[in-house]
Amino acid sequence: MEKVPMTAEGWQALDDELKRLKTVERPAVIAAIAEARSHGDLSENAEYHAAKERQGWIEGQIAEIEDRMARAQVIDVSKLSGSQVKFGATVSVVDEDTEEEARYQIVGEHEADVKQGKISIVSPLARAMIGKETGDVVEVNTPGGGKAYEILKVEWL
Numbered sequence: 001m002e003k004v005p006m007t008a009e010g011w012q013a014l015d016d017e018l019k020r021l022k023t024v025e026r027p028a029v030i031a032a033i034a035e036a037r038s039h040g041d042l043s044e045n046a047e048y049h050a051a052k053e054r055q056g057w058i059e060g061q062i063a064e065i066e067d068r069m070a071r072a073q074v075i076d077v078s079k080l081s082g083s084q085v086k087f088g089a090t091v092s093v094v095d096e097d098t099e100e101e102a103r104y105q106i107v108g109e110h111e112a113d114v115k116q117g118k119i120s121i122v123s124p125l126a127r128a129m130i131g132k133e134t135g136d137v138v139e140v141n142t143p144g145g146g147k148a149y150e151i152l153k154v155e156w157l
């Protein structure tokens with residue numbers, strides 16, 4: 001069973017979503033199925049089929065989240081330190097072509113959200129930065145061509 005690295009914040013977000021699905025979404029879809037059943041003939045009942053489809057999706061989400069949480073390797077970023085980039089690090093970089101600066105935290109796959117400055121450990125940029133230190137330049141192949149970034153700072157927030 002392959003462990004899934006994630007931050008404590010990512011684990012909490014999964015736990016919150018699981019609770020929401022089980023306590024809000026699941027009961028709501030069960031009520032919708034019961035309501036649709038009361039309307040009679042199920043073979044031509046679009047409400048019933050839509051509710052059953054929604055129920056399948058919700059149960060699939062619950063199973064996926066429970067699996068991810070069971071395989072979770074929660075890493076407390078506040079206890080990490082060092083000058084090398086690794087999981088959980090917040091890295092400030094500058095694009096060597098545009099001089100544009102950016103700051104990213106390296107997180108688990110399901111936690112990634114570029115708009116919030118969180119990139120997945122399996123992303124090309126994160127993979128290129130792992131093991132590097134302040135001052136190093138990393139080359140990344142992007143869909144728009146190769147890019148070079150200089151690492152300005154490695155922090156543990």
